Amino acid sequence: MRAGSVRAGHEILDELDRFGAGVLLPDDAAFPPLLREIPESPALLFVWGDVSVLVRPAAGIVGSRVHSAYGADAARLLASGVARAGVVVVSGMARGIDAVAHTAALDAGGASIGVLGNGFGVIYPAANRTLYDRMRAGGCLVTELSPGERPHAGAFPRRNRLISGLAGVTVVVEAAPGSGALITTDCALDQGxxxxxxxxxxxxPTSLGCNRLIQQGAKPALTPGDILEELGMPGAVQASAERPAVGESPAERPPPPGLSGLQRSLWETLRTKPKHVDALVATAGMDTSAVLTALTELEIRGVVKQQPGMLFELV
Incomplete structure (x- = not known):
């Protein structure tokens, strides 16, 4: 048994060398300090990429694999905002909100940590192959599983505890009841x-889990600044993440990424001056409820704000 274990250990190290990956132990300087504090702290961590990101302030951003356009927009807004402020975005490399959050952080010039439910050498899901390559170049992939290990049901709850364990705060964007994202929030609460x-x-349905969390006392995440405040990074850093450049008027800025067709139409209409909701409804050619829903989503994103008298303007 002992000789076999030694051989297996050598084989694992050889595979890590072949990938250009490595392994961290808890007493290594690059081992994530927040992970040392959690119950069932990992005895080792396989790492692939820039390990320096593992010791930087981090926020977990998670959500459903099946998500709405609103959820994707919210994930982009939050992930890109905190990434520009120097916060590393942690997520689980799954389809949906996870992939959106990782991509938004990298697109913003920031860093991201992907926590895997499989070993290196296995791409799961296969659709994320390009994202795997980007993550190794612009962040770090981590896992407890040996190279070549395939994903299995029991691996994902343990992965989720690492997502929350690596982060000072965990943000759930969309989650139906029973979603794995809610397992991550449970882990975060257990970890304090x-x-x-x-x-x-x-x-x-995909917002029910989030709305319930808020009902039970979780703070709402409306802007990147809400996340930065929880991490103890308010003030100037928050301002740089949320405000446009000095002297740049809303009309001079390009449209925010990820807008729906209706949201883009409303944004274009509001570029010149504030408009009453009735004028926006008339211009959009949509029913009032659809326009109000789109305006609410834009307000949550920090793109528009409402003035007295149902007037709306760009922020």
Whole structure:
């Protein structure tokens, strides 16, 4: 048994060398300090990429694999905002909100940590192959599983505890009841970490889990600044993440990424001056409820704000 274990250990190290990956132990300087504090702290961590990101301030951003356009927009807004402020975005490399959050952080010039439910050498899901390559170049992939180990049901709850364990705060963007993202928030609470949730429409099943968390006392995540505040990074850093450049008027800025067709139409209409909601409805050619829903989503993103008398303007 002992000789076999030694051989297996040598084989693992050889595979890590072949990938250009490595392994960290808890007493290594690059081992994430927050992970040392959690119950069932990992005895080792396989790492692939820039390990320096593992000791930087980090926020977990998680959510459903099946998500709405609103959820994707919210994930982009939050992930890109905190990434520009120097916060590393942690997520689980799954389809949906996880992939959106990783991509937004990298697109913003920031860093991201992907926590895997499989070993190196296995791409799961296969659709994320390009994202795997980007993550190794612009962040770090981590896992407890040996190279070549395939994903299995029991691996994902353990992965989720690492997502929250690596982060000072965990934000859930969209989550239906029973979603794995809610397992991550449970882990965060068990670890004594802050949990934030993105509020959503009460008619949306994928927002029910988030709305329940807020009902139970979680703070709403409305802007990147809400996350930065939980991490103890308010003030100038918060301002740089949320405000446009000095002297740049809303009309001079390009449209925010990820807008729906209706949201883009409303943004274009509001570029010149504030408009009453009736004028926006008339210009959009949509029913009032659809326009109000789109305006609410834009307000949550920090793109528009409402003035007295149902006037709306760009921020």
């Amino acid at each position: 970490r802050a949990v934030l949730a993105v509020p959503g429409p009460i008619t949306s």
